[in-house]
Amino acid sequence: MNSKRVQAGSVLRWLWLGVVVVLVTFPVYVTVVTALLPPGDVAAGRLIPVPGRLTLDNVRAALDSAPLARQYLVSVAVTTLQAAAQLTTAALAAYALVFPRWRGRGIAFALVLATLAFPGESLVIPNFETATGLGLRDTLLGIVIPYLAAGYAVFLLHQAFLALPRETWEAARLDGCGELRALLHVVLPMARPQLITAAMWCALSAWNGYFWPLLITDSPQRRTIQVGLAQLVVDQAATPAVIYAGTLLVLLPTLLLVLFGQRFLVRGLAARVTA
Secondary structure: OHHHHHHHHHHHHHHHHHHHHHHHHHHHHHHHHHHHOOHHHHOOOOOOOOOOOOOOHHHHHHHHHOOHHHHHHHHHHHHHHHHHHHHHHHHHHHHHHHOOOOOOHHHHHHHHHHHHHOOHHHHHHHHHHHHHHOOOOOOHHHHHHHHOOOHHHHHHHHHHHHOOOHHHHHHHHHOOOOHHHHHHHHHHHHOHHHHHHHHHHHHHHHHOOOHHHHHHOOOHHHOOHHHHHHHHHHHOOOOHHHHHHHHHHHHHHHHHHHHHHHHHHHHHHHHHHHO
């Protein structure tokens, strides 16, 4: 009797998991298939598009109707610079908050956590005035400079460093390692899964940024792909297949990042839960 209940519970769990997978992947399936279907098949208005003859004409039309290729490069540059800066500042700050003993580090960490309570929209006006005053409006640096540090990335690495054996760091320091060398050669290699998790979070946040790049830039060639996609929706409202193609271009890097980084993401989250 108990074995039957266990089997029934297992079947229900698998069914529920299947339903969740379908709900999550259905929008992605619709986007990918619709973007590659001929416009005539899209105009048929099927709720669930059926892949038949696939074409890249919609992708070419999306690239021709807006400077998406240039905006793609801008987004790649913004994502690379912003993620690298946030990881660097987060690693340095988390190291200083965990390993060296100094008075007031608890207050400093509380201030870092306090930044998470402020909505990003409340900082838009001072950031805009500062960037404009520095002559950074409509520039790549103007998009990146307000996000050189992120409180959540500091929190992630702080929790990861807390779970590391302090004795290893102390042994490295006794052997003559300086602070920076201890961070680079001892602490970060031990926290590699959590570091990759933080890197993925920083990269996804930078790639999906919309409001600030829209506000600080004026020319289409210096805007990010997210802003370009919004303009594409307005310009190509009569051709939904082209809009889906533009959406696919925006979605593809995040899908690849999650697929190839899934192993490290799961290990990083599991390590944090265990800690």
